Amino acid sequence: MEKENRYKINVNKPVPTDQEINKYKNFNRVLQQYRRTGHRKMQPNFLQRLNKYIPLLILAIIVLIFIWIFKVVNTTKNSGQTSPSPKVEFPKQK
Amino acid sequence: MGSQQTDLQEELAIINQAKNNPEAFGLLYEKYYKEIFIYINKRIDNLSISSDLASQVFLKAMTHLPKYQFKGFPFSSWLYKIATNQVNQYFRNSKNQRVISIDDFYVNKIFSELEDKQDIKQKEQTPLLVQLLNMLDESELQILELRFFEEKAFKEVAYILDITENNAKVKTYRIIEKLKKVAKGMEPPEQHDIFSIMLFMLFLNEVLQTIPVMIL
Numbered sequence: 001m002e003k004e005n006r007y008k009i010n011v012n013k014p015v016p017t018d019q020e021i022n023k024y025k026n027f028n029r030v031l032q033q034y035r036r037t038g039h040r041k042m043q044p045n046f047l048q049r050l051n052k053y054i055p056l057l058i059l060a061i062i063v064l065i066f067i068w069i070f071k072v073v074n075t076t077k078n079s080g081q082t083s084p085s086p087k088v089e090f091p092k093q094k
Numbered sequence: 095m096g097s098q099q100t101d102l103q104e105e106l107a108i109i110n111q112a113k114n115n116p117e118a119f120g121l122l123y124e125k126y127y128k129e130i131f132i133y134i135n136k137r138i139d140n141l142s143i144s145s146d147l148a149s150q151v152f153l154k155a156m157t158h159l160p161k162y163q164f165k166g167f168p169f170s171s172w173l174y175k176i177a178t179n180q181v182n183q184y185f186r187n188s189k190n191q192r193v194i195s196i197d198d199f200y201v202n203k204i205f206s207e208l209e210d211k212q213d214i215k216q217k218e219q220t221p222l223l224v225q226l227l228n229m230l231d232e233s234e235l236q237i238l239e240l241r242f243f244e245e246k247a248f249k250e251v252a253y254i255l256d257i258t259e260n261n262a263k264v265k266t267y268r269i270i271e272k273l274k275k276v277a278k279g280m281e282p283p284e285q286h287d288i289f290s291i292m293l294f295m296l297f298l299n300e301v302l303q304t305i306p307v308m309i310l
Contacts, residue, residue: 006192006227006228007191007192007193007227007228008139008192008193009194009195009224009228010139010193010194010195010196011196011220012196013139013195015132016132016135016141018128021127021128024141024148024149025127025131026149027120027123027124027152030123030149030153030156031116031117031119031120031156033149034116034153034156034157035116037157
């Protein structure tokens with residue numbers, strides 16, 4: 001049984017001529033594309049560095065929110081218990 | 095050697111200039127367009143798609159030029175790296191069949207790596223290589239193409255494919271071994287068999303090391 005070819009294999013296929021290649025060569029077009037899109041894609045260095053730390057920043061914010069919630073819940077619990085219950089003294093029975 | 099060093103220095107000066115002045119990139123475009131176009135066309139086999147991809151390669155190079163770091167290779171290595179990724183992405187998106195272009199000169203070169211090359215007639219070399227190429231996976235194929243068809247040094251192959259130099263050497267050695275087996279009319283051993291045994295041994299080693307810790 002013949003195995004199916006994984007790749008299309010060209011043997012001794014001629015290389016395109018200089019004329020054919022030069023037909024597609026156009027630096028001005030690439031330069032125009034660069035001016036249209038290239039600049040927008042570029043980010044300042046500090047933003048590029050910040051990109052790496054964004055997940056860490058989000059994680060830190062989530063942790064801080066949890067700590068804050070935990071603290072708020074704790075203080076409200078404590079504030080409910082802070083007012084001491086009045087002492088009731090019963091007259092001693094003789 | 096000296097003139098090569100001077101070329102690299104000159105190229106580096108143009109790159110630094112192009113970082114501030116995009117028009118200066120035109121010199122690099124002129125110098126390498128043909129080379130990159132042919133490299134892509136050998137893998138795509140369509141002039142118009144090759145030209146699109148070549149333009150994309152140069153556009154990406156221009157856009158990411160501030161990130162470019164000189165590693166002692168010509169600027170073309172970086173362009174080859176971008177072109178390789180661009181071609182890979184094209185095949186991932188289009189699901190077309192990959193194209194490999196070979197010619198007799200490079201076939202002879204590959205077979206010259208075999209020790210018992212005199213046993214194989216020149217006529218038989220190309221069908222054998224075709225048989226071998228169909229057995230290789232894409233990463234192996236890229237190494238073979240860069241090493242033998244593009245005649246790149248191992249260091250440069252490693253840089254283009256983002257692997258270590260040793261990895262490139264080992265993989266090339268394996269490809270040559272496969273070719274030897276094909277030439278002798280034997281099926282090459284499945285590579286993943288050896289790997290799975292090695293992985294199993296590593297796993298076993300890890301388990302054996304953790305057992306005393308668990309007991310204690």
